[in-house]
Amino acid sequence: MSTAVGGPIRPCPECGAQIPVDERFTVWCASCDWNVDPGEHQEKQEKAKEAERRGRRTRPTGPGRLEEARRALARRHGERLHAEVTRDGADLRARRDGASVLAYVIALAVHGVTAALLFGGVACLVWGWGSGLMLLGAVLLAMAVALRPRLSPPLGDGTVLRRADAPELYALVDEVAEAVGTRGVDTISVGKEINAGVMSRGLRGRRALDLGLPLWEVLTPQQRVALLGHELGHYGNGDTRHGRVVGSALRSLATWRYYFLPTARPSLVEMIVNAVYAVPLLLVQGTLTLLDHLTLRATQRAEYLADREAARTASTEAAVGLMDRMLVLDSIDVFLRRESNSAALAGTRSARGNAAGARDGDGLWTRLAAHMASVPEHEYERQRRVGARRGHSVDSTHPPTHLRRACLLAGPPAAAAVVLGEARQQRIDAELATARARVARGIVRDGVA
Structure with a gap:
């Protein structure tokens, strides 16, 4: 390792380019991206070790087909969204699409279930006063309160x-x-x-x-x-x-x-x-x-x-x-x-x-x-x-x-x-x-x- 005016440097083990060294941060090469994402390599090693402990054979080809498809879909979606907001520029405005409308419908259905539990509990208590329906009404009300x-x-x-x-x-x-x-x-x-x-x-x-x-x-x-x-x-x-x-x-x-x-x-x-x-x-x-x-x-x-x-x-x-x-x-x-x-x-x-x-x-x-x-x-x-x-994450x-x-x-x-x-x-x-x-x-x- 040698020292330059801006601090210590060392040659890249992959391409030989001189790279700066700061022990507080990851040492990497800007010329060939050596060690640019050590967390990715560590994650692969941990998955391999876990599979080995479970007695499975690991595939050296990286993520499975389903995971690769999910990543490709997320990347395409993210790239389209980025192109949209970049193209529209200052005229970009909030808008509601079909997914947002469907999300509202599902959300209202979720709240409808809670409302049904509440209504059912009250109905059982009122109409079944003095009978076994009161117990069912109390259970439904308790569920409505817990799931409110x-x-x-x-x-x-x-x-x-x-x-x-x-x-x-x-x-x-x-x-x-x-x-x-x-x-x-x-x-x-x-x-x-x-x-x-x-x-x-x-x-x-x-x-x-x-x-x-x-x-x-x-x-x-x-x-x-x-x-x-x-x-x-x-x-x-x-x-x-x-x-x-x-x-x-x-x-x-x-x-x-x-x-x-x-x-x-x-x-x-x-x-x-x-x-x-x-x-x-x-x-x-x-x-x-x-x-x-x-x-x-x-x-x-x-x-x-x-x-x-x-x-x-x-x-x-x-x-x-x-x-x-x-x-x-x-x-x-x-x-x-x-x-x-x-x-x-x-x-x-x-x-x-x-x-x-x-x-x-x-x-x-x-x-x-x-x-x-x-x-x-x-x-x-x-x-x-x-x-x-790493690109866009699906979640x-x-x-x-x-x-x-x-x-x-x-x-x-x-x-x-x-x-x-x-x-x-x-x-x-x-x-x-x-x-x-x-x-x-x-x-x-x-x-x-």
């Missing part, structure tokens, strides 16, 4: 900020929402997830924004605006999966599936119950899979539309920068887990002075920002190539990040409609100071979510 549609996803463990707690942050969200063409949110919560998202809760559709501080902290001010523009852009872009009707149906089916799952290591009675539940489980699983696949196209298309809103709100440059950060989210996860493990080791030492500071999360966000600033460009490029090699709700990035760069660059200045960013940081310290302590104490 959940209008809201479960709450996370983040810190909820009200408008009085963070007026400047709420004002920024409102400004971004106005630029996107929607309304703001009712609550904002910050936590330790490396993610962000919006959702509607309850019958009134109160909007909640979840901000994962590990992601928020590694973004520039304009990239933060792009993140908000993307999340708020999901409202009104045809994403049926996140709507009340289809979204709650998916959650209901997941609940049903949980109740019908067979018991592990069952007794004789439980074996009988498992046998009785087999057919309902197949029906629920089949309906859940069908509804999931029917909404995938609209969901992936909605991601492109949300990216368009992010660029229109924060600028194309900021939206592309956000995409680049999304490519290396695993690096954030690894760094935070390393910080948590280091704090745990420090806590076992007899010298408590340095350990206390580590467990309190002091300087965590500064160290995370420094780490992300040191991620080399060849790691970003490797992640783009990995995405291109992914998001298009590959490298295609989303390419779609943003395909059209004319957009200027920022909302600019987050330094003074305003400092005021937002001050509002988040308490939550930042609390989340940092939680990460070093318990790890990331």
